[in-house]
Amino acid sequence: MHHLTEKQIAELRDELLKMRDRVLRSAGEQIRDPSNVAFEGGDEIDRANIETERYINLQRLKTRELKLLRKIEYALTKMDQDTYGICESCGAPIPFERLKARPVTTMCINCKEVEEEGENG
Numbered sequence: 001m002h003h004l005t006e007k008q009i010a011e012l013r014d015e016l017l018k019m020r021d022r023v024l025r026s027a028g029e030q031i032r033d034p035s036n037v038a039f040e041g042g043d044e045i046d047r048a049n050i051e052t053e054r055y056i057n058l059q060r061l062k063t064r065e066l067k068l069l070r071k072i073e074y075a076l077t078k079m080d081q082d083t084y085g086i087c088e089s090c091g092a093p094i095p096f097e098r099l100k101a102r103p104v105t106t107m108c109i110n111c112k113e114v115e116e117e118g119e120n121g
């Protein structure tokens with residue numbers, strides 16, 4: 001049913017949680033001008049079970065951190081829904097090595113290459 005083992009998922013979840021910690025910490029240090037942060041609500045991660053109070057703080061984060069944080073939350077949600085590691089574009093399983101290198105990824109390497117033209121993230 002899933003190409004990732006429980007152990008691999010646990011490892012990636014751990015990595016995502018560490019990433020989230022790092023982002024929150026660095027974002028906290030970087031908050032200088034909350035007015036230039038646009039919080040975009042209402043898209044695919046609306047359905048995610050995200051604590052509202054955490055997002056109150058996130059509204060102050062710079063867009064870059066916020067974007068990454070949303071990707072992390074989204075990845076964690078997908079883990080809970082057992083859809084993590086499946087390419088959202090073509091449905092192919094994403095290899096563990098790729099997920100390990102970039103745990104927030106939602107696309108296989110082929111689809112991502114197409115998407116990343118013009119994006120550096």
Ligand SMILES: [Zn+2]
Pocket residue numbers: 087088089090091092107108109110111112
């Ligand atoms: Zn794909």
